[in-house]
Amino acid sequence: MADLNEHTVTDAAVAQMANTPDPRLREIMESLTRHLHAFAREVKLTPTEWLAGIDFLTRVGQACTPYRQEFILLSDTLGLSRLVNVMDDRENRVGEATETSLLGPFYRENSPRFEYGQSIATRAKGPEMIMFGKVVDEAGNGVPNAIVEVWQTDAEGAYDLQANDPEVMDMRGQYRTDAEGRYAIRTLIPLGYSIPMDGPVGELVRKQQRHGFRPAHIHMLIGAEGYRELVTALYLGNDPNIDSDTVFGVSESLVVNLATGLNESPDPSVPSVRYDFQIAKRAAHDKSGRVGADPSKIAAE
Numbered sequence: 477m478a479d480l481n482e483h484t485v486t487d488a489a490v491a492q493m494a495n496t497p498d499p500r501l502r503e504i505m506e507s508l509t510r511h512l513h514a515f516a517r518e519v520k521l522t523p524t525e526w527l528a529g530i531d532f533l534t535r536v537g538q539a540c541t542p543y544r545q546e547f548i549l550l551s552d553t554l555g556l557s558r559l560v561n562v563m564d565d566r567e568n569r570v571g572e573a574t575e576t577s578l579l580g581p582f583y584r585e586n587s588p589r590f591e592y593g594q595s596i597a598t599r600a601k602g603p604e605m606i607m608f609g610k611v612v613d614e615a616g617n618g619v620p621n622a623i624v625e626v627w628q629t630d631a632e633g634a635y636d637l638q639a640n641d642p643e644v645m646d647m648r649g650q651y652r653t654d655a656e657g658r659y660a661i662r663t664l665i666p667l668g669y670s671i672p673m674d675g676p677v678g679e680l681v682r683k684q685q686r687h688g689f690r691p692a693h694i695h696m697l698i699g700a701e702g703y704r705e706l707v708t709a710l711y712l713g714n715d716p717n718i719d720s721d722t723v724f725g726v727s728e729s730l731v732v733n734l735a736t737g738l739n740e741s742p743d744p745s746v747p748s749v750r751y752d753f754q755i756a757k758r759a760a761h762d763k764s765g766r767v768g769a770d771p772s773k774i775a776a777e
């Protein structure tokens with residue numbers, strides 16, 4: 477046998493994977509292996525640095541709990557989550573369907589149900605706002621009985637998962653659209669926040685001298701029978717970090733500004749934003765949801 481050198485070791489590794497029966501797994505692992513090897517050659521990775529990388533990834537895994545997903549955070553801060561979403565939108569976004577945004581690490585299943593116009597702030601206090609509008613289909617017709625799931629920080633920039641008792645849910649909930657596809661959510665004005673900086677990802681972001689902040693936003697997950705699940709978020713346009721989101725989630729079409737006196741608002745005296753979400757029919761080739769999402773949960777309802 478020939479001794480492996482820095483180039484032939486790549487071909488040898490790929491050759492051992494050649495019989496992988498699943499063609500997509502074979503394609504992904506071959507490409508990942510080739511790119512990882514090319515990366516190591518390009519930066520001339522030393523054994524010490526390799527070990528530091530292993531240690532870092534180990535700590536990322538150890539930082540994960542049922543309430544914290546450090547790996548998604550790592551993907552987000554590297555721009556990988558956004559890249560995957562952008563590619564998926566390019567392939568699968570239909571017509572004028574609302575753009576997607578990151579699911580992020582703070583989504584929870586089984587959030588409480590609320591009625592039209594009720595507030596998701598069951599414990600937190602702060603200045604209020606209202607979000608209202610319609611969930612519409614590709615023709616602009618309202619989609620009745622769609623699930624509108626929403627989650628966000630409180631007025632201090634913290635999610636319930638970061639509170640003292642993460643078992644308690646607050647600042648999140650699910651609504652159903654009415655017969656005309658309308659929804660209305662009363663909530664608190666969210667505050668931009670720092671990504672969790674007390675773990676290995678935060679440590680890396682600090683070493684890179686990045687500010688670590690996300691502009692204020694409200695996460696949304698919208699689903700209806702027969703439609704593609706939409707994972708998105710609305711961003712407040714007056715946030716100082718609107719152009720430098722640490723996890724690259726902002727799109728122009730998702731930036732909103734609050735205004736009082738909107739006469740269609742359930743309460744025009746409260747700063748409100750009207751936003752219509754357009755969802756697309758589920759296509760036969762739709763297999764999975766967006767990054768981290770589980771569309772089967774909504775389809776099964």
Ligand SMILES: [Fe+2]
Nearest residue numbers: 580582693695
């Ligand atoms: Fe968020």
